[in-house]
Amino acid sequence: MATLADFRAEKPNWCPGCGDFTVLAALQKAAANIGLEPEQMVTVSGVGCSGKISQYMGSYGFHSLHGRSIPVATAVKLSNTDLTVVAAGGDGDGYGIGIGHFLHALRRNIDITYIVMDNHIYGLTTGQTSPTSDKGTKTKTNPDGSTDEPVHPLQMAIIAGCGYVAQGYSGNLKQLTELIEGGMKHKGFSLINIYSPCVTFNKVNTYDFYKQNLVNVDEDASYDKTDRFAAIKKIEECDEHLTGLIYHSTEKLPYHEANSAFPTTPVVQADVNLSQDTWTKLVSQFK
Amino acid sequence: MATLADFRAEKPNWCPGCGDFTVLAALQKAAANIGLEPEQMVTVSGVGCSGKISQYMGSYGFHSLHGRSIPVATAVKLSNTDLTVVAAGGDGDGYGIGIGHFLHALRRNIDITYIVMDNHIYGLTTGQTSPTSDKGTKTKTNPDGSTDEPVHPLQMAIIAGCGYVAQGYSGNLKQLTELIEGGMKHKGFSLINIYSPCVTFNKVNTYDFYKQNLVNVDEDASYDKTDRFAAIKKIEECDEHLTGLIYHSTEKLPYHEANSAFPTTPVVQADVNLSQDTWTKLVSQFK
């Protein structure tokens, strides 16, 4: 069986202290914990500091385009349902330019785990306002403070029908690992939004800030993870500052199982050559 | 003052019975009712049967690209805040390819009215599954029935912070006109989703279907339009089959008022030439 070391690849070149280190560690641990072999897993990422994760994760990887990790991950999964597929990227990547793909994959309930390293900023392009930036955030593109309502990814995912909605924090590796493990095991689309501080460009949403503000619903025995409305309300109450598995439902089949026309054997295993018989049948419709 | 006739332009070539005729009529009436002059209004549309509305509406128009009406409408409004701006299109246009623009304009609270002619189908391309198609919908792209969760535009808009969320129906011109009027008057982004039957390609979501299934919250005195969670719940209870103004809040300023750096005079009125003094100051930073 593969060990943690098998999931290590390139040494990350994130800034020292960047929250993404913990995300990578959690992903590596989760993969090892659930007993994956590195070649059974594909990590697809977008572009951003966060997007570099596919290079550092010892699985197969695809460091794709800005905002486009989800369609690639979708196709990887649908082409080979034997694989465990993780899509990963930043808040700008996933909730800005890529929000359409995110929501549509969710609707289809593609069986992938989506990890968003949400630092409320565009890191790689050196610190512009992102779609999750708090109101009032001041950057070089918003010197007077942003007035945009931030995206509410957790509530939106629940509304859109996601069966596994979680939020983690780079300051809590253990919980984060568990959340990712849970997501990978969940049959269907799972979202793990992660407060992963950008120590270089975001001086507000810092480790300290989160230490003071986060509520852990995993530790709240009275919290019912299966109640959609309760979850939406809870998120609102906490002003989104909560961690844990926030909503969970195993009701829906993933896309490849729900669609009766979808092949039961992985697509990659289909023969690229046709038998004479299949060919004859195929062309008979044009005679 | 302009009359209804002033808002008429080309004769529509939609299929006889198409729900979009009523939407156009309602838009024309609403514009006349609130006392607009045709040149003070711009109708920006996407591509689809629905997208043709900009050609039939007697205002200035922009029949843009598939899925891209919202950014055009955004810019029209921000360039000339004296104008009344309506964006319009289909469910595929707005909630499929264009969903990202929709959500981001909503977050910014751009002061435009967005009208979606939601027929649960791709009309112009002759009947494929759309993002609002019901589960089980059979089309040539889904002969065994779609298994995707439809987009839930009303709930999503509320979550995303929209201050005016309404749903109309082509079978009720009067209510529809009122809803559109309300949307145009609302300061900020307003969404009016309209069940506008496609009589040619959608044999399920028909006038009959809606007649039987729609609940009108405008007629329900006990319904509180200002309670976000109640609204989200109500939508769920009705399986989205409701009409009326579902959520309303006037709390937020529209983008052009909220942003302190935003010019107070319409951008189009700014002088394209610089004074010597302005020029001197401008270049002084490069010396």
Place this chain on the structure above:
Amino acid sequence: MSKDLGWKVGGAQGEGIESTGDIFALSLFRLGYYVSTYRHFMSLIKGGHTNGKVRVTTENKGHHGDDLHILLAFDQETINFNFHELVDGGFLIYDTSIKDATVPANDKVNIVPVPLTDIAKECGSTIMKNMVSIGATAAIIGLTPDDFRSVLTDRFGSKGDEVVEKNIEAMQKGFDFYKANFNNYIELPARPVLKPDRLFISGNEATSIGAIAGGARFLSQYPITPATEVMYQMVKNFPKLGGAVVQAEDEIAAVMMAIGANYTGARALTATSGPGFSLMMEALGLAGISETPLVIVDVMRAGPSTGLPTKTEQSDLFTMMYGSHGEIPRIVLTPRNVEEVFYMTKEAFNLAEKYQCPVIVATDLFMGMNKWTVESIDFDKLQNTRGNFASQEYLDSLEKGEFKRFDVSVENGVSLRTIPGMKNGRFVAMGNESDEVGVEMEEAELRVKQMDKRAKKLVGFDDIVGASYVGAENAELLLVDFGSTSGIQREVYDALVAEGVSVGHLSLARVLPFPTVDVAPYINAAKKILVTELNSTGQLASQLKQYVGGHEKYESFLKYSGDPLLVREVLAKAKDVAASLKKEVTL
């Protein structure tokens, strides 16, 4: 006896015009004739004029023909729009229920008013007027309703024999009506023998079965006219083959999915038209730099922008060749008829894997949405090969992290590939420039090596014929084209040869890698070159200049009205050019 038969049915959109044409065309195909079709339609759903032309010939043609012998009109607009196309001795059949029908004065045309709607009503339904009209046609051209039975059985058989019989009956009534009231006829040429291998198939259908034969088992597509039918075919056929179709949310997702599936080891494609193709530009570069196989089919329509969504054009050549920022190797194929659409689409998948790069197959609305006759497809030619995969044994012999997916030392630029699931074959595909094992890097030297590696792949490419030529060895006038205009150009060529013009016909089947060596000898030898293209800027001509030269020799015939070419208009231009040539010589 007519050599060709040109037949057309027209009416309002949504009236069943399309199926009337289909029944007529397929029936004549089954009788042994070669059949080519062209459908005229508009970007609205109901109303608006539509018509379907069917050309019946004894040799295979790549064009629906200039001439019209029989026009079947369900409304006045059809008469107005098409009457002028009728040849002397042609027939106009029109429905007497057209209110105040007006027919242009032309005593060389047989005017055949038939109470199509009334007879149809007698048969139980006005939709039957289509059958009645086919019956009248059958009478004119010496066929019987029975000649249409097999097609009707296929169409309506599932609804019961009775339905079939009702349709036959309606046809018979139309047939009888004509016989009873008129007595002019057209004699069809003798039927060629119907070969069992022959197919009657549209370009889009050929794209689909070509892809299937090429091993495609994944299609991600977003609906767009005129490419949507590719998806329909896949939805229909993939389940039996273990393949999957995803209706994507937009074209960016569609192409990214196709890239993802190819990366995973499935043969995958996306199909689209201009607007969708423009949205795929960023992804195209990703496939290029990450060396991921990718097949994109662009069924061109009239641009720019939304343009004329139901009209044909060849104006995406430039963007197929040069779209996307930066530089990647790519293959752009321009099949010239439906048979080539099949073979090239099939081959595209082998090329994409062989060269690990994007392959674009350019078809168009003209070829894609119309049906044509294909003589035969040789099953024995359909075996596929999968390119340069690393073996598991080789991977097992490596240390962890040692596998060089982007090995620059490979001579032909094509390094070993792995797919997820292969032990020890890990790599990261990437939009950034990367080193040999797939780690992002910005070092000048390595960068140049990777660029050179990728560029090497297509040097000397000759897997697909670049161009073909017919004509005299040193023809003075050279006709040049690419893609779907080739068929009609052949007819122009034939006509010029018949007139004794020294002419050759050069037709390009691919534009990247540009087939310079294939075309240069002809370009250089010619005195005048007439390049015919369905676009306004002469895109192919500009490429011939760029790659070969001979600037002073070019003339262009450009059409960009959205309609397909006519033989006579190109011929007229060609004759002018030929005449100018003579003048030059005598000067």
Place this chain on the structure above:
Amino acid sequence: MSKDLGWKVGGAQGEGIESTGDIFALSLFRLGYYVSTYRHFMSLIKGGHTNGKVRVTTENKGHHGDDLHILLAFDQETINFNFHELVDGGFLIYDTSIKDATVPANDKVNIVPVPLTDIAKECGSTIMKNMVSIGATAAIIGLTPDDFRSVLTDRFGSKGDEVVEKNIEAMQKGFDFYKANFNNYIELPARPVLKPDRLFISGNEATSIGAIAGGARFLSQYPITPATEVMYQMVKNFPKLGGAVVQAEDEIAAVMMAIGANYTGARALTATSGPGFSLMMEALGLAGISETPLVIVDVMRAGPSTGLPTKTEQSDLFTMMYGSHGEIPRIVLTPRNVEEVFYMTKEAFNLAEKYQCPVIVATDLFMGMNKWTVESIDFDKLQNTRGNFASQEYLDSLEKGEFKRFDVSVENGVSLRTIPGMKNGRFVAMGNESDEVGVEMEEAELRVKQMDKRAKKLVGFDDIVGASYVGAENAELLLVDFGSTSGIQREVYDALVAEGVSVGHLSLARVLPFPTVDVAPYINAAKKILVTELNSTGQLASQLKQYVGGHEKYESFLKYSGDPLLVREVLAKAKDVAASLKKEVTL
């Protein structure tokens, strides 16, 4: 005495290298020198080697120079990476706190170890090492810390005089340390007189103020290296001018917003780099067919795909010229230095409104992210004109619905325009082909008229110089380039002239409409043509072949490592070509 001074500071990203370079460069600019800079950096935030080169000259140059006289190294990597660039007699200043520093053996270079960090610590903070190092430099080149005071005051003055003094003090310490321990010097050439009009400005800054001077009051942009700074400038300057900036959610939205704003009557632009530009292809066609003015600035970086985001290239030429399906008129400008970036960006807005079409301004990372000296900009040349607007009186004279926004009868293809708010001027801008009043249509004849109308606009275009030439009248060797490589080519040219080569230099300032008439005489007259481009496929050369011909005469110098050109490498190639020419002649 050195003619030029090449100075460079290097270290790890995030260490303040950039500001050290900026302070040095701006100070020398203020002393009256011409200054050109080049910053080397990587696509990560912290760590990774970065360096800033500053070239100090007495004439204005468009290149940061091959030669390095002083290298200031904060880490070992800087030494490894840059030492070889030092000329004989050059200086390496390095921080003695580099652990086990190793310096290549080269006794022609003055090795100057300075305890930069230690001295900085004495001054209160290790960040001060930057100032200390500048002080040491000042000592070598005969300046004093006081020469840097004005820049420091601008930078730190807002934090109090004390901070300025502390910095000066640190400089003085570095200065003193050098004087105390070393005694080799470089003499700077005499200072040119500092003209008050002179600007020290980056290409991106020039883009921004050019746009502002051109009347742009709306910018919609999505962040991307190396174009983001354009947005920063606008955010800074627009509020005073009544302009608005929107940070869009992606590049598709950005360009669609720019189109919407232009439609509404604001002058609007978007700026981006390759990946973003590729996403704008569909919208580009929309602007073309709807005849909406649009300005796009593409600050090119090394592609394809994500490529090398922090490196320079000229590889988007093809996609700027040919990207997007279908055919539209467009203008593509390729300014050759920062002054032209200013003027052409400004002019782009006048052209976009004059011709009602998209204008693309191509700059690149090299020019865009580095600072250059501009001699002066003439305020009196900055008046703008707004193109062909309908007057309200004219509109009032029309019946409702009579206004023909897309009137095909206009001779030059440019019909009258209205904007929302103008009574009776209603029209619908559209991606579909439309009739003259802006109603969607698919009729062949009208379609052709609209296409021809649009194509007419740019026929005979000569608003912007196409190319400029220096050299002998019938120079045998012709150097050709476009855009930012022009500056360095001039130095190559000068060197060749000095060696007696019969040479000319032709530099293109626009590529669409292609300046055939401007370049053809030189192309035709030359015996050999050396086209220098920062791309791998010779994009400009291919266009010269296409538009002009002379295929047998071309040679290319292509660089695509991501680094800018060096004079010596182009010169070497040019000499080879010149030599081959001689051989040919003597044969």
